[in-house]
Structure formats: structure tokens, C-alpha cells
Amino acid sequence: MENLAQTGDENVKPGIKIANLLLLWGWLLSSAYGMDSDKTKHAVAGTLIYGACVGIGSATDTEWLNYKTCLLPVFVAAAGKEAYDAATDGDAEWADAGATVAFPLMIAGVTFLVYEW
Secondary structure, eight states, X not given: OOOTTTTTTTTSOHHHHHHHHHHHHHHHHHHHHXXXXXXXXXXXXXXXXXXXXXXXXXXXXXXXXXTTTTHHHHHHHHHHHHHHHHHTTOOOOHHHHHHHHHHHHHHHHHHHHHHTO
């Protein structure tokens, strides 16, 4: 009898698995808490940016586009959004930027612990 845990899974790259989990996490966040909270919107946006980046890097075998380097677009998006809010008399809050990067940072940390430590 063959091991079911090994069938069909060996060809799926870890980055694709991570990206799918991140997209699922973003959907669950938006479903569970609704999109009413501004911080929830920031958390979902950061998670989706990170998941898309990791997924693209894994799908295209782009070695430099990985779970570590994909934090950069999330940080750029978070800082850029808050800079835009500040420049246009919006409600610029560092807590919004923190909400945007929180889940990607946690996921990158867990990924590091699982795959590299």
C-alpha cells in the first residue's frame, strides 16, 4: 500500500503551497471579520500582495523572488499607501502600515523556522 501523503504532492513547489495558503488566509480574514475594518483591509491587502509575489516566484522558478524578498513589495505598498494618505489629507496611520505587513512578516518567520532553521 502506498503512502497517501506522498502521492501527487512531490511536484508541487513549497512556494505554490505557501501562496495558496496566503490567498486562503486573506479570504478567511475578509470573510470572518468583514471588510468593514480599515486594519482588516490593510491585512488582507498585504497578505495578498505577499502571496501573489511568492506564487509568481515559485511558478516561474525565479530563485531571487522568494518568501524573504517578497516582503519588500509589501513594505513598499504599506509605506506608499501611508505616504499617499499623508500627502492627500487622508488618515495616515503607522498602525495601518503595521497591519499591512504583520501577516506577511509572521508567515515569513514561520517559513524560515520550518524550512531553514
